Amino acid sequence: MFVDEAEIIIKAGDGGNGCSAFRREKYVPMGGPSGGNGGRGSNIIFKVDTGLNTLLDFKIKRIIKGNKGKNGEGDNRYGRNAEDIIIKVPAGTIITDLENNNIIGDLTKPNQEVIIAKGGRGGRGNKSFATHDNPAPKIAEKGEPGEEKRIKVELKLLADVGLVGMPSVGKSTIISMISSAKPKIAAYHFTTLTPNLGVVKVGDKGFVIADLPGLIKGASLGEGLGDQFLKHIERTKVIVHVIDMSGIEGRNPYEDYINIKNELKEFNSKLLNKPQLIIANKMDIDKSKDNLIEFKKKVKDIPIYEVSAVKNEGFTPVLYKIVELLENTKEEVVINDNYIKYEYQPEEKFIINKINDNTFEIKGDYITKLYKMTNFDIDEGRDYFLKKLRNIGVDEKLEKLGAKEGDTVKIFKYEFEYKR
Secondary structure, eight states: OOOOEEEEEEEOOOOOOOOOOBOOOTTSGGGOBOOOOOOOOOOEEEEEOTTOOOOHHHHHOOEEEOOOOOOOBTTTBOOOOOOOEEEEEOTTEEEEETTTTEEEEEEOSTTOEEEEEOOOOOOOOGGGGOOSSOSSOOOOOOOOOOOEEEEEEEEOOOOSEEEEOSTTSSHHHHHHHHSSOOOOOOSSTTOOOSOEEEEEEETTEEEEEEEOOOOOTTGGGTOTTHHHHGGGGGGOSEEEEEEETTOTTSOOHHHHHHHHHHHHHHHOGGGGGSOEEEEEEOTTSTTHHHHHHHHHHHOOSSOEEEOBGGGTBSHHHHHHHHHHHHHHOOOOSOSSSSSOOOOOOOOOOOEEEEEETTEEEEEOHHHHHHHHHOOTTSHHHHHHHHHHHHHTTHHHHHHHTTOOTTOEEEETTEEEEOOO
16 A cells, blocks of 8 residues: 555653662761663654655554663663664655644655654763762752654655656556556556656666656646645656547547646646656557647647557657756755754743732743653752752743742642742
């Protein structure tokens, strides 16, 4: 089954917890802190596997989770990092963060990989908190939560040339004649339900050609099958229109050509800037010659080549022309030349909502992360948490919002009394 789009949830591994421990040595006050740091959680990494051509696995597995790093231990023993999770995808895979619609990965090269979700760092053990003023701290951090994202995984086939046309114009037959591809061929519409790829050899040259499912009028709006596969044309360098010049399907060849051009334009107007040529197919059938004469009167700005796919005739000139167009075009196959597109935006560390005259609620990604990494079971943990809040300006912001001595400050399930 060919699958070219899926939405999934990925959750990188949490970091391991730091350890609070003390050495038990004679003459060493309190034994000295010896708690090691936790290990990093596993990253979620997408990697290109050239042997794949579908995203079918993502239809089966919609949630991918990383592993937690190992906890730190006493005697300054650090926890082991969790092994990264490697997800193999076909070349041409684009990963989009659905929260902001930013492209975070565009994988086009063999073995290319990118971290899509980062594992959380390990929490610090109490050894890391030792200072001159506090040489024997009990505090230790919990592991940092791994990144969690809802993403869209989309495949856009990587081909040099794309065959486009109405159903039953002979695209599948053409690709079977000029390459080693063996697509399904039959005498009814929409024989091609998935894109077919073939490698074409022309002398000492070669190129990859894609036969896409037949388009119909309204394909760009969801009619027929075309709306599912028009996106694959975006990756190609050259577009080849296949026109049934015989008209035996009851359609006018020129109207077919105009309709296909309009669908390409509606989907992405830049497609019409690509080098194009026309294959006038089924020239072995009566009326094809007459129809071609009328067709050429109306279409004069694009090369036209006569072929009979069923008889395997006329392909040599068109194949050499395709090679010439490919050599002369400078357009890159990759749409997103920088496959990682993180845009730096200053993080808003917290948001304070005033619930009523004397109750305030603090939220934010930074607050969430700090909260999850804090051990509230000990006084030092709570004190450290409140100190971090003061350092990032929470007290100052509360005062500006009119907080008074004794007001309630809520952070998740915890409530604190505001003190100046």
